Amino acid sequence: MFSLLKDPSVLRRDILASLVVFLVALPLCVGVAVASGVPAELGLVTGIVGGLIVGALPGSSLQVSGPAAGLTVLVYEAVQEFGLGALGAIVLVSGLLQLLLGALKFGRWFRAISVAVVQGMLAGIGLVLILGQVYAMADTDQPSGGLGKIAGLPDLAGSVVSGGTALTAFLIGAGTVAILVLWPRLPARARVIPGPLVAVALATAVVAVFNLPVAKVEVQGLLEAVQPPGLGDFGDLAGVAAIGTVLAFTLIASAESLFSAAAVDRMHDGPRTDYDKELMAQGVGNTVCGVLGALPMTAVIVRSSANVQAGARTALSRILHGLWLLLFVALLPAAIGVIPLAALAGVLVHAGCKLIPVKELAPLWREHRGEAVILGITATAILVTNLFEGVMLGLLLAVCKTAWETSHLHVDVRELTGGRLVAAITGNATFLRLPRILGELEALPKDRPIELDLSGLRHLDHACRVALENWAQRHNDAGTEPVRMLPPAGAAVQVPSASST
Structure with a gap:
């Protein structure tokens, strides 16, 4: 100065x-x-x-x-x-x-x-x-x-x-x-x-x-x-x-x-x-x-x-x-x-x-x-x-x-040969989006094999991880076909697949 x-x-x-x-x-x-x-x-x-x-x-x-x-x-x-x-x-x-x-x-x-x-x-x-x-x-x-x-x-x-x-x-x-x-x-x-x-x-x-x-x-x-x-x-x-x-x-x-x-x-x-x-x-x-x-x-x-x-x-x-x-x-x-x-x-x-x-x-x-x-x-x-x-x-x-806007996700359900369904979730899966995720997954038929593909997720919080595992277990208990879960890409700890009964 x-x-x-x-x-x-x-x-x-x-x-x-x-x-x-x-x-x-x-x-x-x-x-x-x-x-x-x-x-x-x-x-x-x-x-x-x-x-x-x-x-x-x-x-x-x-x-x-x-x-x-x-x-x-x-x-x-x-x-x-x-x-x-x-x-x-x-x-x-x-x-x-x-x-x-x-x-x-x-x-x-x-x-x-x-x-x-x-x-x-x-x-x-x-x-x-x-x-x-x-x-x-x-x-x-x-x-x-x-x-x-x-x-x-x-x-x-x-x-x-x-x-x-x-x-x-x-x-x-x-x-x-x-x-x-x-x-x-x-x-x-x-x-x-x-x-x-x-x-x-x-x-x-x-x-x-x-x-x-x-x-x-x-x-x-x-x-x-x-x-x-x-x-x-x-x-x-x-x-x-x-x-x-x-x-x-x-x-x-x-x-x-x-x-x-x-x-x-x-x-x-x-x-x-x-x-x-x-x-x-x-x-x-x-x-x-x-x-x-x-x-x-x-x-x-x-x-x-x-x-x-x-x-x-x-x-x-x-x-x-x-x-x-x-x-x-x-x-x-x-x-x-x-x-x-x-x-x-x-x-x-x-x-x-x-x-x-x-x-x-x-x-x-x-x-x-x-x-x-x-x-x-x-x-x-x-x-x-x-x-x-x-x-x-x-x-x-x-x-x-901000949390709501950054937790955008998309659930895409498509059918493959043999009647197998693939539910792919992409985006950011946080507890704020749990009602939508579970609403769409619970509407899937229980008598067909389902693959839950999480490889497109950029983020998966603990609440969503637990809720998806519980849904897979309930779906297996109520249906005849197991749910196969693919973890998010690069996940340090893989999401465990729920075993069929």
Whole structure:
């Protein structure tokens, strides 16, 4: 990296890119923290760690790390269940697990996770995020649980329509969403300033000019907000629920970071990501965030793509963006306190909508219906239950679907001279196909010699082997002709033929 800094043009590009990323990250760091139910400063702490520490580590040179909207739901649930003090302990242990996974070279294996499960995970997070933040847009407390949020929508609509503070705040949030939707359609020169910053700044200005009675971000101060976890907080992690939360943090933060790295690699021609090193870098970042009691971090595609599109060439841009965040917190902490919560909620509602792959659903249904079903079930399960259980269900369905599709087989029965029948089974014989195999074999006549040819099988699992041997024995006991079995080609242990009685 430092050799490239000898080129002034590269240095200039990286500095400009770092400013763009800083302007994108600032409202998102604050918004994610507020939506997670923690002090706004903790989101900025995570952004600073993601820039100054993770930015300097090897892995992916251009992707940017910080607090992510994708973890907002999980963090909020963790804070509600275990308390703010335990959050640092959960993040710290998750970071150590990421370090261990990276050291054991597990980074590359995260790329093997089904895309449908990842899309379903993001869609589920997006739905929960939208349902939660639409209440925040109206300065109203959100019900617990996805179903509770859905059931409470009529009352929310009634509160907004009736006017008062709820309507004022909702209009601020809706205006923020409208700016974010329209911003990409403006000329390129107008889009030099990032849309989230413009939307939040305009909403803040409107609230200040008209002195609107809406809730604003509460400012505690950086030192007051940073509270390292104590020994008692680590003791709270012994329960099953806490362990599940730690695993969910580790799995989702790692998967999101590495999928982001793959996407960022497609955006530029520079060095490719070392997935194991990137996983360890994320682990270092989350360990530090855990020590500081801050939010968990992931690599974030919005900030990363802004970094690449702004012309960044080296890791210096993401390091400097962390420095700008630190200077902002140190020099202008009071500026956070004038931001209306409804505007930040609008930013996150827009981010939640972008997590739902609406344009990809119809083509996916036409071409890969099973993948679309997995996506839908995963997203619905996350909405109805929680993030960890929804992802685990999606992974289980993906494995079952793959096992079913790879166990294709064909049973061909033909008659030879002398009345002898040959039943040839080809493909992969697994327990999933036993009903079909046994159904066709049991329909064969019992008074004619049968040869069961397994030489065309690529795989024969133990369940099928035992079931076929039992069928041959039963057929011999009930009929007059024995069954002759030809084992799979190259089998180390031949399938024994059942002897006639």
